[in-house]
Amino acid sequence: MVVLGAGPAGLGVALLLARRGHAVTVLERAPAPGGLAASFEVAGVRVDHGSHRLHPSCPPEILDVLRAELGDDLQLRRRHGRIRLAGRWVTFPPRPADLARRLPPRVSAHLAVDAATSPFRTAQRDTFADVVRAGLGPTMLREFYGPYVQKIWGLPPDQLSGELARRRVGARTPGALLRRVLDRKERARRGVFWYPRHGFGQIPEALANAATRAGAEIVCDAEVTRLDLGDDGVRVQACDTTIDADHVWSTVPLPLIARLADAPGDVLDAAARLEHRALTLLYLVFDVAFVSDFDASYFPGLEVCASRVSEPKRYRDGRGSDPDDRTVLCAEIPCAVGDDVWTAAPDALASRLVTELRAQDLAVPSPIAVDVRRVAHAYPTYRVGYETHLQTVESWVLAQPRIVSLGRQGLFAHDNTHHTLATAWAAADALAADGRLDPERWAAARERFATHVVED
Numbered sequence: 501m502v503v504l505g506a507g508p509a510g511l512g513v514a515l516l517l518a519r520r521g522h523a524v525t526v527l528e529r530a531p532a533p534g535g536l537a538a539s540f541e542v543a544g545v546r547v548d549h550g551s552h553r554l555h556p557s558c559p560p561e562i563l564d565v566l567r568a569e570l571g572d573d574l575q576l577r578r579r580h581g582r583i584r585l586a587g588r589w590v591t592f593p594p595r596p597a598d599l600a601r602r603l604p605p606r607v608s609a610h611l612a613v614d615a616a617t618s619p620f621r622t623a624q625r626d627t628f629a630d631v632v633r634a635g636l637g638p639t640m641l642r643e644f645y646g647p648y649v650q651k652i653w654g655l656p657p658d659q660l661s662g663e664l665a666r667r668r669v670g671a672r673t674p675g676a677l678l679r680r681v682l683d684r685k686e687r688a689r690r691g692v693f694w695y696p697r698h699g700f701g702q703i704p705e706a707l708a709n710a711a712t713r714a715g716a717e718i719v720c721d722a723e724v725t726r727l728d729l730g731d732d733g734v735r736v737q738a739c740d741t742t743i744d745a746d747h748v749w750s751t752v753p754l755p756l757i758a759r760l761a762d763a764p765g766d767v768l769d770a771a772a773r774l775e776h777r778a779l780t781l782l783y784l785v786f787d788v789a790f791v792s793d794f795d796a797s798y799f800p801g802l803e804v805c806a807s808r809v810s811e812p813k814r815y816r817d818g819r820g821s822d823p824d825d826r827t828v829l830c831a832e833i834p835c836a837v838g839d840d841v842w843t844a845a846p847d848a849l850a851s852r853l854v855t856e857l858r859a860q861d862l863a864v865p866s867p868i869a870v871d872v873r874r875v876a877h878a879y880p881t882y883r884v885g886y887e888t889h890l891q892t893v894e895s896w897v898l899a900q901p902r903i904v905s906l907g908r909q910g911l912f913a914h915d916n917t918h919h920t921l922a923t924a925w926a927a928a929d930a931l932a933a934d935g936r937l938d939p940e941r942w943a944a945a946r947e948r949f950a951t952h953v954v955e956d
């Protein structure tokens with residue numbers, strides 16, 4: 501078995517296949533495993549690729565494996581975030597008293613009207629704008645979701661598919677939103693998260709260690725460049741290595757798998773139309789113990805180029821391992837590959853960001869150093885009409901008996917880590933005794949994946 505990509509999905513499926521006695525090789529393009537969930541050091545502080553938390557809704561069978569591997573290093577932490585709404589800071593996830601106190605009366609009044617008129621609204625088209633306007637109402641679209649998706653995807657909300665709202669907006673009616681905010685149990689559940697002592701990347705590192713112990717081989721710096729599909733197997737080409745595999749489990753971006761396997765022209769055309777939004781991650785280093793009391797600050801508005809700024813040291817109790825005299829802020833700046841943000845000099849981008857943050861009442865000192873990481877495939881873009889192209893590529897992949905495409909990238913999904921791991925668990929479970937994937941079990945699993953809703 502060959503697994504493409506050593507992010508959480510690739511490592512998860514490699515672990516399960518190896519534990520079931522299969523010979524598994526994982527090929528990873530990067531110098532280390534982890535994918536988007538990896539951690540690395542900036543100025544001696546372990547940081548992530550943007551804010552990462554393991555949400556408590558992680559399926560128990562997956563959490564059990566992670567807890568067994570990480571032991572006490574996997575800490576249950578209380579969330580302490582805030583969001584900038586209508587020029588004010590509001591606790592995030594929201595609390596009723598705080599919302600009542602901090603939201604401008606004008607916004608609260610409009611929200612109340614939207615809630616009262618909700619039964620009379622229906623979506624005219626299946627766009628993000630129409631689905632949110634009909635469900636939560638025009639105020640939530642105008643004040644929060646509209647600018648937020650415009651910032652992340654660089655497109656107005658009426659050019660994004662309604663599916664994006666179904667995948668990313670947890671509470672889609674005022675009633676559901678109110679229940680979420682008022683229900684104590686729900687608030688308690690959403691108020692905590694799991695996080696490892698040495699950064700989120702300890703999760704894929706633990707999966708990689710467990711997979712290796714179970715017999716899997718993980719090869720890094722091994723970019724897969726070609727797949728030759730035959731009746732008896734798949735020949736996998738990666739840099740200077742060629743492997744003949746019975747089956748390929750791919751977690752690389754879905755459009756790439758079509759190109760690697762030289763799919764028919766119509767499939768390649770459709771693959772070329774599946775777009776991704778990129779992310780520039782800016783790491784600002786400060787010579788103080790902490791910059792903020794908050795783990796993350798969310799900026800849905802367009803006044804700040806970052807969608808979120810987080811302080812990794814606040815995500816964990818890193819006493820004994822984190823430095824006392826330094827901290828790092830990580831800013832997530834959505835962009836397109838090759839645009840002004842993507843190509844900006846790190847110092848210039850940092851100076852712009854610090855100015856914008858200070859204008860929003862976030863007291864940031866001057867950084868003593870700046871680092872940058874760029875991620876080309878950060879978010880799949882659900883532009884109106886993307887479904888047709890996705891279906892063309894997916895139908896072709898599903899017709900290949902020896903390739904399974906899974907994980908966030910392989911399913912062109914917005915999945916959290918626990919979702920992407922669930923796809924790995926389901927893929928391994930769909931493996932029949934003859935070593936082939938049971939199409940019915942996999943189809944049933946894919947229907948479940950379509951109900952995943954992202955947690956922020």
Ligand SMILES: Cc1cc2nc3c(=O)[nH]c(=O)nc-3n(C[C@H](O)[C@H](O)[C@H](O)COP(=O)(O)OP(=O)(O)OC[C@H]3O[C@@H](n4cnc5c(N)ncnc54)[C@H](O)[C@@H]3O)c2cc1C
Pocket residue numbers: 504505506507508509510527528529530533534535536537549550551552553554555722723724725751752753779832878879906907908909910914915916917918920956
């Ligand atoms: C900004 C941001 C914040 C997030 N926050 C959270 C959060 O708080 N909580 C949460 O649960 N999830 C969060 N996520 C989602 C989480 O990062 C993903 O769900 C998870 O990393 C997906 O794992 P994956 O294995 O499916 O894909 P990836 O992690 O993307 O792994 C795919 C791997 O394939 C490799 N690859 C690509 N091409 C090739 C090739 N040709 N040959 C070999 N290897 C290749 C890549 O290098 C990569 O390692 C966040 C994501 C982003 C972008």
